[in-house]
Amino acid sequence: MATTTATVSISSSDLQPGSSLNLHASSTLMQAGLTAGLELVDMGKGKLTETTDRDALHEALGTIDSANWVYLCNNATDDTHYIKVGIHETVIGNLGAGDWMWMPWNMGDADAELNIEAEGYTDCTIPYEYAIFKTAYTLAASTAA
């Protein structure tokens, strides 16, 4: 069984007056939350251009309502360049330059694709990297005759 662990630390000494913030969490990713670890991963990096509409980073072709995790990082260095992240027609949020996100993704139905779109100055290019840890996935059928 594969073992995948995800850990986060969040800290700030000046966000809350009079008290510093120190959050720490760690979890081991499981299929359906039980005993088997996730067995699939899709990793990569690419570039988005502002002129194009949203693109599907990953289609929801796995088991519906399953345990999957998304790591995405906007590697832009210009603070005005951000990535709009969504699931199908719902925008989750804006991922700013240098920001990363860690999100569960249950592939609620076949249309629940994960999509990304570059925003910022006209014609800007935004580099990104991602890793998607999955419970299961169905490869698209070949269209070859």
Next chain:
Amino acid sequence: MATINATISVNSNIMSYPINIHKSMSMKKFQSCNGLEETSGLRTKKFTSATETVVVEQDEFTSTKASKVYMRNTSSDKAHYFYVAKHASAAAADTNAETIGKLYGGDWMLIPYLADVNITVASSSTDPVVLEYMVFAE
């Protein structure tokens, strides 16, 4: 202006070679080099029913900015999970909502948040389960 730092580490042996992701970020305002300044504060809420519940109200924060939401299911039982969704309902079958995913016991997430609609959760169990969450905003 506050300085809020967040670091993620993901380690896996899924592949035949180790996967090690390590990344840090400083949470900034939308299209700005200045740090986020506001927070909901760290909140905890105990759930004892599977009824969907709004935990993050969008009108507490300015929409279409660079807010972020941290959540953690504090349960030690992996079988107890929360659906997390954007909308008034967190049920997986609700076609009016967009379910994001499931947080099993011990799982955490840190996501950007547009603050255009509420964030809701629904526990899978009537057993007591505590959710920990915090919003970082402009």
